[in-house]
Amino acid sequence: MARTVSRTEITVGYVILLALVTIASGVFLSQFRYSPAIIESTVIEKQSSSISPFHAGTLGDLSRFAPNGLTPPSTPEIYNPENLSDKINGKAELYLSAGFRRLLTQRFAASDNPGAWLEVYVYNMGSLRQAFAVYSMQRRFDAEELELADFAYHTENALFFVHGPYYVEIIASIGQKKLAESMLAVGRDFISKIQVTRDRITELSLFPSEHLNRGAFALLPTDAFGFHRFTSIFTAQYAVEGTELTAFVSRRESESEAAELVVAYTRFLVTNGGTELSSTVEIPQAKLVEIMDTFELVFSRSNLLAGVHGAENREAAEKLGRLLGRKLQEVVR
Amino acid sequence: MNREPEYIQTNRRDFLRRALKAGASVAATCSLFAWLYHRSRSGRPSDDKELVTLPDFSIPGFPGKMSIALGENRADTVRRGIEALGGIEAFIKRGDRVLLKVNAAFATPPMLSATTNPLLVAEVARLCYLAGASSVVVTDNPINDPESCFSLSGIAAAARSSGARVLMPRESFFEPTTVPKATLIKNWPILWRPFRGINKIVGIAPVKDHHRSGASMTMKNWYGLLGGRRNIFHQDIHTIITELAVLVRPTFVILDGITTMMTNGPTGGSISDLKQTDTMIVSTDQVAADAFGATLLGKSVTDLPYLAKAEAAGLGTADYELLNPIRLQTG
Incomplete structure (x- = not known):
């Protein structure tokens, strides 16, 4: 038996169909016209x-x-x-x-x-x-x-x-x-x-005060010295024997991580053209690398990673290294 | 009394007829909608292409040239620098419609040198009109509150004082473009409307340190033409700067090194970030201009990888001495 519909139903059907087609067309065309400029302005x-x-x-x-x-x-x-x-x-x-x-x-x-x-x-x-x-x-x-x-x-x-x-x-x-x-x-x-929790940055007290340029501390959160594994590195500026120097300290998760980073950083420097030298600093496993006419000293004490970065003078670098090593030794004792 | 509904008996022929009618309705509606949609959009090229392209605004047959003017006064140094390259008439002809692309990225005062200096904008606009330009438009897309950026930087007032028109970005001013062989600028919105009818473009940028790219100068200045979520390009900053230099071939560029932002760029914030370097560079080669600008920041070409990329792309020379730059002292 044939199915039949009324004229009213047909008219309503056409109206609904047209409305749906209009909406669909709008959506279809607009997705080709995506404008990040518009999206961006609404984000602010x-x-x-x-x-x-x-x-x-x-x-x-x-x-x-x-x-x-x-x-x-x-x-x-x-x-x-x-x-x-x-x-x-x-x-x-x-x-x-x-x-x-x-x-x-x-x-x-x-x-x-x-x-x-x-x-x-x-x-x-x-x-x-x-x-x-x-x-x-x-x-x-x-x-x-x-x-x-x-x-x-x-x-x-x-x-x-x-x-x-x-x-x-x-x-x-x-x-x-x-x-x-x-x-x-x-x-x-x-x-x-504005009330805030009273807190201190304990790493700053790890730097020796001798030759220190007051206030010249920094915290490098990522990629310190171009090495992606050097995160949360604190630095301090020193003037030793007329040479500007940067010392660094970082508290790591464990003693083994600190020691492993010494090796990894040394490898990174050597891979990038550095030459490992024999250090006169009396710190076990301390590494000294000459790279692009500067000297890098790196070592660890307990879970503390430390060293001297980008020194133009080897003697000054090793002198500061000794000071830093002694200070850290007192802290971890 | 209930009326008997009117029934229509359907068969295959009716079905096909109705299907055709429905299809025609769909097609008519789509066509109508598309016509209305496209008619309401402005700023589209007349040939109705989806993507817009910027023409080459450089002077044909004009070789790479550069002048380096030393002095404290921006108006004097830029005027003398342009004169050394043959005068403003060598670049701007009677009836030309000029666009000045400034750096108005921040709502900061001129004192901080984070934006194009207003005195420089005023002087360049004045020179363009002197050469017979029929119009001078000043634009940039700071994204964040353009009115404040143009106003507090002093650029809006400077432009208006010299008869130039400031075009601040609006949503309808952006059209998508694709840079040939680009990996980043593909179907990406650029500030296109200010380019309509323009036949000369001059980039005017300060020399600044830049946390991500190392330096912000004339090539980085085109970044302000990008719309959208352009911050994603910071992940590949050297490529985007190179592609922008492919996108925009300016008539010439002006690199303002009278005061250089040596640290904490591109925003700066303190006068102590600045250094008086008393140098104005005018060049038809944006790569050479930026290579020289790097020296004001104490950097070399190797510190700014986008310079080598741009040179490799044939956009200019990073060895600016090859252009035999004309050096002059003003004041």
Whole structure:
């Protein structure tokens, strides 16, 4: 028996079919027209009135740190690991490799002079060590240290410091005394209002104090000295017999790992054109390599990996190596 | 009273007729939708190709040339540098429509030298108009809040003061392109709209340290033409810089080394990141310009692998001395 349908049903059927075809066509055509430019613009977490909590409610809006006379001409902006490069471009890799979590920024302008403004950058790095890493890798060595925090300095137009897991930069549009005072006020207020866990970076005390350039510490989170297995390497700058030297220390998981890294790094240097030399340093298994007219000394004490990097003078390198070895010996004793 | 529904008896012929009607409806709807869709999109080349391509903006038959002007004043050094290569008239003719590709990547003040200096933008735009250019457009794609970047860097005000028009990126300004033999720039959106009607392009970039690539100069400056999630290219930075130099063949480039960002680039942040190097480079060879710029950063060609890649791709010479650069002192 033949199946029959009404005219109304036919009309409705055509309408539904047309609607479905229109939707399908739209989807089909749009997938050929994928525009990363559009996707990207929607990713940015620019916040206005609906600013999200920066870190479990401890931060929210930076305007509460602004001293009198400074008003925010811009809304706060928040960036995450996916879009950090939108704000700081190629420098994002430095933060990402150190464990970056979120960035909160906001500009403040002087009420009486819109051309005088400053921008506050608060990087949540997840831990004190990671905040210290990005702080130390960008340290301006001709800058003046401040008592503001354990790690703090300022230049003519900027203030940089570490507070718990936060690395903070405050950058002014012009070098002006009044703005410099405002930067300090923002910094002090931030530190007093944001409670963080009191923590210390114990590795810094492993470096001998003799010949040490104060404040010249750094933490290289990855690929230190071009060797991919050198992670979490602390460095300190020294001046020995007129030679600038870099000493390094890293706490490893175990004594065997530290010893194995000595061998691996030596092999890496030799593979890249270095020549292993006989060291006069009285440290068991210490390795000395000459590479491209510089000297690398590397050794281990217990689970501590240590050495001297890129020294132009062999005697100075070995002298610093002895000092470092003695200091580590005291620590592990 | 219930009315008996009207029934239609179907057979094979009816079925085929209805199937044809349905098919025709589908085809008509698709055609209508496609027509409306394409009509609403602007900035597409007239031949309606899917991918856009940038023409070669270099001056035909003009050999690689370079000038190195020493001095503190950006306007003086760039003017003298251009004069040394034959004057602005050698590059810009009456009626030319010029695009100035600046570096406006950050919402930072000119003092930090993270962006193209506004005085330089104003002077180059002025020179272009002096040579008879009918229009000068200034553009870049900072991604993050372009208005703030152009405004706080001083570029917008400088451009307008010299009669140039600032074109800030909008979603509709991007079109996909593919660079021949490229591994990265394949069907990738670029800031294309500002190029419409343009017949000369000048790249203007500061000399900066760059955390990823080692240096940001004239070739890296084209990065600002990319749309999309371009940060993924940082993983292969030397290749993307080379491909960008293949994409854009400029009329000439200006490399501003009056103040060089020696450390903490490309953002900098502190005046202490900067060094007064008092050098302005003007060149028709972007590879040579960047090779010289590397020396201002205390780097060599081997420190910047993209220079060798670009040279191997036939984009210029990393041995800038081969161009017999004209050196001059200003001021």
